[in-house]
Amino acid sequence: MKKPIAIMLALLGAQAALAMPLTVPQIQTASTQTTRYDCKDGKSVSVQYTNTRNHQSFAALTVDGRKLLFVNVIAGSGAKYVADQYTWWTKGPQANLYDEMAAKDSPPLLADCEARKK
Template identity: 85%
Template sequence: MKRILTASAAVACVASAAAHTAFAMPLTVPQIQTASKETTTYDCKGGKSVSVQYTNTRNHQSFAALTVDERKLLSVNVIAGSGAKYVADQYTWWTKGPEANLYDEMAAKDSPPLLAECQARGK
């Protein structure tokens, strides 16, 4: 009985390590080739800041990678009336020139942005 518990524990540890490693691996999609990357840091209302890595691809897609509530998100650019709008899960990162806001689409309609009045450093 002791061997079975030890083997089960070992399998659980290996599975946990594999899952953690898979999560930490970089995303590579050979069909989508990067044209340019730029990282911009924004200072937001309330003394908060966020760093966003923008990636433009050769097939004219755009992505924004940022961390929200300790979750790393890869947001894809979607149609916007003005500015650039990026969406991942329930979050919308919306930039207009050097300004940006982060919205939680699951919040009440009249809720303020999670990150408001963000201004790109040096712009």
């Protein structure tokens, strides 16, 4: 009888953890910046960029109602961030959001996005 209770408590704890902010004490934030992009289809997206003291970069944005944390990876040009099946790729003030599971000739989910000037 103790096992089902322990499993339920673990599940409840996991749900509570989802609502908590993500903190990783070993990785310290150096800077954070939020940029708003306007895309050619009239949609807009707000992206929070975080740079860490150990030179990692992250981008947090909402895709299909899910808040995702994108991690910077090697790119030939610009800054490329990946999370789940998605790629957020920026070059200067321009950005596109791709679904890597979509057909090869599919357009980006968000295309020709332009950072708003401050």
